[in-house]
Amino acid sequence: MKLNMNKEEFRKFLLHAPQSKVMQYIEDVHPVDILDILRDDEEDAQDILGRLPENYIAQIIDEAETEEKYHFLMQFSENKQKNIMEAMSSDELTDLLGILDEDQANKLLARMTEEDARKVRQLLSYEPDTAAGIMATEFICIKEYMNVEETLRYLQANQEEMDNAYNLYVIDSLDRLKGVVSLKDLVSSAFTTSIREIIQTNVESIPYHMDQEEVGHLFEKYGYLTMPVVDHIGRLLGIVTVDDVMQILRDENTEDIHKLGGVGEGEKLNGTLKESVRSRLPWLLVNLLTAILASAIVGLFEGTIEKVVSLATFMPIVAGMGGNAGTQTLTVMVRGLALGELDYKHIKKVLFKEIGIGTITGISIGCIIAVLGYMWEGNIIFGLVIGIAMVLNMIVATLSGFTVPIVLKKIKVDPALASSVFVTTFTDVLGFFFFLGLATLFIHYLV
């Protein structure tokens, strides 16, 4: 059966069609699509949720944002909450509990099965943005001495645990990970093949404390679908799956883009005015400080500007173009650092390249602006002063665009967050200083 309704028709169907029809129909519908409908209208959401089976509700809540999970779950009776939570996956339950206060969390823990509560308590003890914080504990373990047919029969008997399984994990008697058997190899091997023959033993496993962003880059690099998470002695703790990783990478990318644009963490397009002001005003205030610093430099030279007022006209070009060039370099650097592309062996080469870029673009822009300055003021020295200031500032721009992110990374400050403030401070302050300083030096030729 293929979904042939638009969103509105589907909403009406969910609300009014006979429940048996709904049950049959949604079997083939992705929970995310229902989630979309639930998000649109609070009242309808409650009615629709009331008509869905518990295990399907669990799937929807698994897919929901962490803040939504609690909201949805609370719409049900205690008993129904129990059943829904039992069908939810352990990592999502952990995310949910992670944002509740102790009181709320304890109430929910009391409603879980003993096994689930133990799992979730364990998961809550890990740092949320590490491998262990994002792993699920649903996975299937088999033994080396089994053969393919025995394995298949074992899986057939343990169907309900197959939730996210793309791989089977082979562990030894001490729970240590020995290797992996992919379903692909399992289904394409003769029934009598021993697991020993199709096991992959050199399995890249993730230490439980690895940062989630680093985990994401491993998935990107190797194209894995799942990776096992192990503790310090190699015992299998859980698995991380690629779909969770994609969400993480998307959020990390959004965060990096926002930070580069001077927007605080967690601002959402559809968030509230208060949230936005809170995420943006602090950065504007930091920028205000650097703007005041740059203006103070201009203030030092008011005497010079008074004599040659055209300096005020060209001032913003020198500082602004430096800012643009600096932003270019820091953008390439910050992204390269985030993707782990900066090879410290070649760091000198990149540095010299950036100085080269600053010099070449500086001379290009500097020549244009020197001619323009000469034409405006009718004074060749005026043109030279602005041209030389431009070249100098462009070199400062690429140099600081290169250096600032590396230094910030070394002192463990996120380069995406703070680089642009520092770089524009450098280019503004030094841009004004070079230009107005040179003008003061050559003031006799300018008036």
Next chain:
Amino acid sequence: MKLNMNKEEFRKFLLHAPQSKVMQYIEDVHPVDILDILRDDEEDAQDILGRLPENYIAQIIDEAETEEKYHFLMQFSENKQKNIMEAMSSDELTDLLGILDEDQANKLLARMTEEDARKVRQLLSYEPDTAAGIMATEFICIKEYMNVEETLRYLQANQEEMDNAYNLYVIDSLDRLKGVVSLKDLVSSAFTTSIREIIQTNVESIPYHMDQEEVGHLFEKYGYLTMPVVDHIGRLLGIVTVDDVMQILRDENTEDIHKLGGVGEGEKLNGTLKESVRSRLPWLLVNLLTAILASAIVGLFEGTIEKVVSLATFMPIVAGMGGNAGTQTLTVMVRGLALGELDYKHIKKVLFKEIGIGTITGISIGCIIAVLGYMWEGNIIFGLVIGIAMVLNMIVATLSGFTVPIVLKKIKVDPALASSVFVTTFTDVLGFFFFLGLATLFIHYLV
């Protein structure tokens, strides 16, 4: 066997260990790890490749960047090229041929099996950045009337085609996609279960012409591992896998980040000086134009600045802070548009929110700077002029940060690419205009 060597030891092992040992060892090594070593040293690369089996070389070339593929392949004799290409996957072969000139491409096509050449020719006919352009044609089809045991025996007999299979595709007699059977369901169902019982029929398939970025967002949203690509009458053409999609999303994110930072397409941290200058200079020149435009506004008011030279000192603050606020808004907008988060139903709400942000942050920053201006110049009107100009410019900033990306998207220009030029032009030009214009209006109170 677990990899217990560092990169240098591993390189030496690959170069000097007996070939039989190398063969055995690399069975468990991810081709990407060998690729890392090959990239380091041209000469060693040739020696190492010479010692690896053809099907493993094919895997390495599959993982390599498109430009590297040809380079690696060309190191082998014609005959070896043939065997390597036969083991490569069709989408990677297509990528490779896509960057060659006709002559080179024809030579390689002549060395492929007839079947491969036909597949690749077909794949080359699709737009490279659509679903069909990134799909692979290796997939496994089964029939509805089979049961689980028959399917398993079929897979066992067609082992070599299981390359990237996580799902089996059920097609009808006209090759139209009827549904999907996941390996997970296959291995956990009793041998006598009919495929009909475990088929999922409501399969989200991708039309072959869908843009690859859109494909990426479908994978992100639903957490799929593979999606089938169909033609206009629903025939199965190929499959897209999540690992390819992750690369695409990563590259699109890099591109967006670079564009927002004013860096042209395809610049790489480890690229050449020439490439970098070529990607950055054009944007600097565009920015120069807008800087000149802004300066021209200042030039209009030289008479006013001559009378009150402190205007030159505060000028950069008004324009710069507007630029910062505009960048914040456009960053949130551009990222929201890229992720498809902007719901046109709520567009008015977002607009009013942005005006609100501009007003609130404008008044906050405006008050601070008004006091500062008053203190610097000892003139309350001077303070008021700069404060009011600041509020006005902050509102312009958030308004243009909101409007520009939407308009660009509507006229099908990439918002990430051009938004920031337009927004900073607005904030610079209008910032100077408000500030110096107001100063001119109230000049009698300022001197």
